[in-house]
Amino acid sequence: MARSRGQALTTALELAALVRAGEASPVELVERAIARSEGANPRLNFLVTECYLQAVEAARGHLPEGPFTGVPMLIKDLTDTAGVRTTYSSRAFADHVPDVDAAVVRRLKRAGFVVIGKSNTPEFGITAVTESELNGACRNPWDLERTPGGSSGGAGAAVAAGVLPLAHGSDGGGSIRIPASCCGLFGIKPSRGRVSPAPLVSGSLELGQSGPLATSVRDAAAFLDVVAGYEPGDAHWAPPPPRSFLEECDIAPGRLRIAFTAEPPLPYPVDPAVETVARDAARALEALGHDVVEATPPWGDDRMLHLFAFLWQLTPALYPVRDESQLMPLNRYLAERARAASSVEFARAVSALQSAARRIVTFWNDVDVVLTPGLAKLPVRVGWVFEPDDPWEQFRRGGEFTPFTPVVNVTGQPAAMIPFGVVDGLPVGVQLIGGPAGEATLFRLAAQLEAAHPWSGRRSPSQ
8 A cells, every 4th residue: 555655545444544554644644635625626616614724733643543543534514613613604604613513523533534624515505506605606526517516515526526535424405415426426324313413403303414425335334433323412313233334335235125216206307317327227236136126115295395395494594693684595585484484384394294204114114225316417507506586496496406315314214325327427326225224234235336336436527
């Protein structure tokens, strides 16, 4: 591995191995990441706050001994970082500096990661693209006119550009999986309760979970190993796995029962080219020895978007904003809707979504994994979501782009995005949805697919 000392490595685990072997120092790794960030960010705008001086100082000091000691990391700007500006990409919080780290940040630092900055996100993470009035539009390294997705678009762009092999994201309606598909990366939304939202809570259904965007399945598994676990007072707690997720990557998945569907939970049309990539993935899984059938879970009717909106509109309403004129029109609109809705309407929406989740999850009694297209479209143009003036149409456009992702935030199941194709020079991912607390199966299957159909050689033009 010494030959790679002067260049970026593919995986974060390899970087950590160099540090353990004494072939590279944490300071070297951090300074190289900073140099790559400074070179790429003017074109891509993935970084909204840098903490380079603090990062170098931390790297020179005594870092915890963990699986990622000395490896640089970006934290999504929705997640609090002590002493480092956290804006939630909102003008209302342009100067906000938290006093404490979120639990997930504390766990990442304990694993030895060195935080070099905060990655771009839409205001409050509200939509499927990474564009805001405060921090501007983040761009896709594969095509600068296209979105890297959202809301973890800054993380996706940074990893796809080769700045880092791994970055932190969060997923409340697809926000890890969407940029993973748009940027040609592996990403996984963990099960509800797998990663604590402490010190915050994310509602009675706890839609959001922190997780990784990565160039490799093993990096993502090791990332989840270090951030997973209970924090005092958590309302949801996924059962601890019998072994590490990194170990699962070395275990053959066996012959799995896999259902393929191109029918999205939100009834929007799917680009035929995107569907073709998903069908290719289904054939690849069949060739690996799995039983693949075409069958669709009982997604339900077209009310899902409106029911989901009852939960989603609470997000901007719950931020302590003194002057809502500082918010973008979409968030002002959603906050107004939230205040106008009665507690009875909200409770009915939650109950209806919980009932839908029970019905949908029963489908996994007969299958191990469901395969779907990742998105309904290729990465859309920057600005596309906000072309309509009507905020509801902007919200609906997000659903039109990403009709396959929000359902598993409602059901609480884990879901992974696998890079599987390139169409018109743009990456296309496919989604694997596991059963409840079924991350182990997803990591085994994803590692098998990665070995049979490697994606590490696919590079964006920015690399």
